[in-house]
Amino acid sequence: MIGVATPRASVASSTWKLLWLRVRIWTSVLRHATVRRKIGTLVVAALVVGFLAAAFAGSWALLSFLRSPELAQIVDLTQLLEALPTVILTGAFLTILVTSFGVLLQSLYLARDMDFLMAAPIPVRAVFISKLIQAILPNFALLCLFGLPVLFGLGASAGYHALFYPLVILLLACMTFAAAGLSAVLVMGVVRLVPARRVAEALAAVGAVASLICSQSGNFTRTMTFNAQQTTQMMDLLSRVNAPWSPFAWAGRGLIGLGTGQGATAALGLGLTLVLAVAIFAVTLRACEVLYHTGWSQMQAGTPRRPHVRPHDAPRAAAARRPAFPRLLPRAVTALIIKDARVLRRDLRNLSQLMTPLILGIVYAAMLARSGGQVDPGRGEAPEWFMQGAGQMMAYGNIGIALFIGWIMLSRLGMMAFSHEGRAYWLIKTAPVTPVRLMLAKALTAYLPTLVIGELFLLVASLLQRAGSSVMLFGIAVVALALAGGVGVNLAFGVAGANLEWEDPRHMVRGSVGCIGSFAGMAYVALAAAFFLGPAMLVPLLGGSAGLGQAIGVVVGGVFALVCALLPPYLMLGRVRRIGEVG
Amino acid sequence: MTDILIETLDLAKRFGDKVAVDRVNLQVRAGEIFGFLGPNGAGKTTTIKMIVGLLQPTSGAVRVAGHNVQTEPLAAKAASGFVPDEPNLYTKLSARELLRFVAELYDVPRAAVERRIEELLRLFDLTAAADDLIDSYSHGMRQKASLAAALVHDPRVLVLDEPTVGLDPKSARLIKDLLRQLAQRGAAVFLSTHILEIAERMCDRIGIINRGGLVAMGTMAELRAMGQGQASLEDIFLSLTGGAEDAAIAEVLQ
Numbered sequence: 001m002i003g004v005a006t007p008r009a010s011v012a013s014s015t016w017k018l019l020w021l022r023v024r025i026w027t028s029v030l031r032h033a034t035v036r037r038k039i040g041t042l043v044v045a046a047l048v049v050g051f052l053a054a055a056f057a058g059s060w061a062l063l064s065f066l067r068s069p070e071l072a073q074i075v076d077l078t079q080l081l082e083a084l085p086t087v088i089l090t091g092a093f094l095t096i097l098v099t100s101f102g103v104l105l106q107s108l109y110l111a112r113d114m115d116f117l118m119a120a121p122i123p124v125r126a127v128f129i130s131k132l133i134q135a136i137l138p139n140f141a142l143l144c145l146f147g148l149p150v151l152f153g154l155g156a157s158a159g160y161h162a163l164f165y166p167l168v169i170l171l172l173a174c175m176t177f178a179a180a181g182l183s184a185v186l187v188m189g190v191v192r193l194v195p196a197r198r199v200a201e202a203l204a205a206v207g208a209v210a211s212l213i214c215s216q217s218g219n220f221t222r223t224m225t226f227n228a229q230q231t232t233q234m235m236d237l238l239s240r241v242n243a244p245w246s247p248f249a250w251a252g253r254g255l256i257g258l259g260t261g262q263g264a265t266a267a268l269g270l271g272l273t274l275v276l277a278v279a280i281f282a283v284t285l286r287a288c289e290v291l292y293h294t295g296w297s298q299m300q301a302g303t304p305r306r307p308h309v310r311p312h313d314a315p316r317a318a319a320a321r322r323p324a325f326p327r328l329l330p331r332a333v334t335a336l337i338i339k340d341a342r343v344l345r346r347d348l349r350n351l352s353q354l355m356t357p358l359i360l361g362i363v364y365a366a367m368l369a370r371s372g373g374q375v376d377p378g379r380g381e382a383p384e385w386f387m388q389g390a391g392q393m394m395a396y397g398n399i400g401i402a403l404f405i406g407w408i409m410l411s412r413l414g415m416m417a418f419s420h421e422g423r424a425y426w427l428i429k430t431a432p433v434t435p436v437r438l439m440l441a442k443a444l445t446a447y448l449p450t451l452v453i454g455e456l457f458l459l460v461a462s463l464l465q466r467a468g469s470s471v472m473l474f475g476i477a478v479v480a481l482a483l484a485g486g487v488g489v490n491l492a493f494g495v496a497g498a499n500l501e502w503e504d505p506r507h508m509v510r511g512s513v514g515c516i517g518s519f520a521g522m523a524y525v526a527l528a529a530a531f532f533l534g535p536a537m538l539v540p541l542l543g544g545s546a547g548l549g550q551a552i553g554v555v556v557g558g559v560f561a562l563v564c565a566l567l568p569p570y571l572m573l574g575r576v577r578r579i580g581e582v583g
Numbered sequence: 584m585t586d587i588l589i590e591t592l593d594l595a596k597r598f599g600d601k602v603a604v605d606r607v608n609l610q611v612r613a614g615e616i617f618g619f620l621g622p623n624g625a626g627k628t629t630t631i632k633m634i635v636g637l638l639q640p641t642s643g644a645v646r647v648a649g650h651n652v653q654t655e656p657l658a659a660k661a662a663s664g665f666v667p668d669e670p671n672l673y674t675k676l677s678a679r680e681l682l683r684f685v686a687e688l689y690d691v692p693r694a695a696v697e698r699r700i701e702e703l704l705r706l707f708d709l710t711a712a713a714d715d716l717i718d719s720y721s722h723g724m725r726q727k728a729s730l731a732a733a734l735v736h737d738p739r740v741l742v743l744d745e746p747t748v749g750l751d752p753k754s755a756r757l758i759k760d761l762l763r764q765l766a767q768r769g770a771a772v773f774l775s776t777h778i779l780e781i782a783e784r785m786c787d788r789i790g791i792i793n794r795g796g797l798v799a800m801g802t803m804a805e806l807r808a809m810g811q812g813q814a815s816l817e818d819i820f821l822s823l824t825g826g827a828e829d830a831a832i833a834e835v836l837q
Binding site: 332 | 636637638639657658660661667669671672675676680683684687688689690716732
């Protein structure tokens with residue numbers, strides 16, 4: 001009989017051990033990394049330090065200028081400057097609150113070491129805290145990277161007390177912990193209701209769509225101009241955020257109080273913030289005891305809901321479901337296309353990436369509709385040839401945008417065509433399928449939906465622009481040919497950078513190849529647009545007919561596109577045989 | 584037509600400086616179950632991956648059903664079925680969709696596909712879950728789906744890497760009976776396992792690999808003769824590959 005000492009691990013020591021383990025793993029990875037990677041890490045570290053120093057110096061100089069008596073005679077910015085810590089700390093809190101949900105879900109429930117940690121004699125609080133810290137550390141580091149130089153610049157420009165600087169870091173950490181704690185409670189609550197994996201998939205889709213909508217909404221607001229009334233409204237909002245009753249303002253006002261030597265304001269603001277942050281975190285820890293372990297256990301023991309696909313309905317039904325084109329293609333090619341379509345459609349994480357071009361298409365179509373497809377003559381001083389050229393560009397603009405949308409789709413469907421097989425690739429590799437057929441299947445899987453979306457966008461945009469039928473027909477041919485070339489380029493890089501070991505779809509293609517492939521895809525689109533649209537725009541300017549220009553464009557661009565469609569995949573056929581092999 | 588369905592000729596695989604498989608020569612005939620044993624890291628899975636065409640050998644050759652896997656991969660692959668140690672499948676397909684997909688890849692006659700799928704689903708007790716996504720399957724169900732996929736085209740050569748891991752006793756028994764029936768019908772079964780009882784009871788011949796090299800091969804009787812009086816496969820295996828010493832065990836248990 002082996003005598004085993006019962007461990008009496010405290011939360012603090014267990015948390016420390018778990019965090020120290022992460023540090024050791026990180027240093028071990030770095031120690032065993034290639035020289036190139038080590039140098040890369042050092043370069044990145046040097047760049048980060050350089051950025052911090054530059055941002056601090058820039059902030060210091062700018063804030064000193066904003067405080068200058070000369071500027072104060074023109075506009076008084078005291079209110080704005082005093083609200084700066086509140087704005088940054090509030091932003092940090094809200095950013096962590098929103099962005100932590102996904103990373104905490106992954107870290108608290110879906111990490112691979114959870115079985116080991118939950119089975120070990122470690123307090124569940126320690127597991128929770130260490131996972132929480134690991135999850136929020138990257139976001140916290142980003143906040144520090146952008147927030148600290150500004151806040152330190154504020155302190156330096158106003159000559160604040162030395163205590164200001166460490167307290168800035170302490171408060172930033174406290175607010176980060178409080179926000180992450182609230183986010184963790186939300187995660188634990190949601191996971192009690194919906195399986196963690198399903199939540200992660202849905203979150204990836206919602207996150208991608210939301211971030212795209214946010215980024216594209218800038219296209220509409222960019223044209224807006226702020227008037228005096230709106231500026232006043234913004235200043236009012238700022239003052240409300242920095243109001244003494246707002247918990248968000250306590251930390252900021254406390255820091256300003258500390259800096260300006262107002263002891264009572266500083267003590268009250270900073271004290272209240274610290275008490276509130278500690279209280280929130282204590283509540284989170286209490287909730288974790290109730291929710292975390294039971295939620296995790298439920299996830300392990302509970303029978304997962306079985307997502308049901310359309311039930312089997314006799315071979316006749318299966319035959320009826322087959323698309324119209326299978327007879328034209330070898331069976332293996334058709335099977336691969338159908339399989340890919342099903343897998344892509346059913347995985348929300350993939351779907352989110354494919355939603356991007358759709359949203360872009362809608363946004364740009366709306367912008368085109370708003371502009372009416374006409375060139376703004378301005379004050380009418382532009383020369384005739386310039387206006388004619390601009391008109392031509394406007395007429396072919398929708399083709400360019402259709403190619404851009406296609407490029408985004410192909411960078412997912414083409415470049416990741418092999419990688420998205422993941423660890424199930426052995427099924428294809430051990431099957432009697434030639435590399436040519438495999439490449440053809442992957443090319444069609446990427447090409448067909450991209451073609452449909454690209455042409456659909458083109459038709460809608462052309463109708464909105466009231467484009468002529470010749471331009472529309474020219475556009476249809478250009479999009480069809482140019483996208484075929486794009487498939488070839490993206491597929492070739494997808495083969496070169498195929499990664500079958502991914503967990504997160506964002507890591508499907510190996511870093512450097514993915515990066516070069518994106519640039520190559522972009523360069524291809526630019527060149528294809530030049531070859532197709534260049535003659536179509538130049539020939540009329542030189543006195544030729546539009547039809548002649550379009551015909552030359554289709555021939556020149558078509559040759560270029562077909563070469564790109566066939567040559568890169570052909571060159572990569574040998575590599576297809578080696579996909580998934582190490583050594 | 585030859586009755587040697589699997590043949591490796593001086594098969595070797597290197598990963599950088601490390602020799603994973605070192606000039607392995609073996610033959611498996613039609614109707615034979617061949618057990619492939621070896622300690623962890625001995626080169627079993629690497630050998631298997633070369634047999635099914637997942638890895639290119641550094642040197643040597645593999646012939647499956649008379650076809651060289653490197654020069655005639657399509658013919659060799661069409662004749663074989665493979666069950667890996669980890670049942671990594673397309674989790675967003677149902678078992679029925681997976682089997683249909685594999686049947687199309689292997690060009691199984693259209694008229695036979697649905698009937699074959701139904702038979703396999705019934706055989707592996709997957710009919711009730713046939714239209715559920717594999718995402719929701721347990722490890723054992725995935726393993727059974729993987730086995731069904733390997734059998735959908737009725738292969739002449741079946742290669743299995745640890746097929747009984749994660750299976751309940753009923754399913755493990757089903758696999759054993761199935762492999763025996765397949766062999767009786769003339770298929771060659773190449774099976775790697777750590778469960779020596781399975782190898783001893785099921786396999787017609789056994790090969791033992793250690794540190795990349797084949798250290799013994801033969802029937803149980805032949806291995807016993809080589810084992811200098813040792814009666815069980817476990818003793819023979821440990822004497823050939825090196826087992827834990829008594830002192831080391833005692834030290835751990837102190």
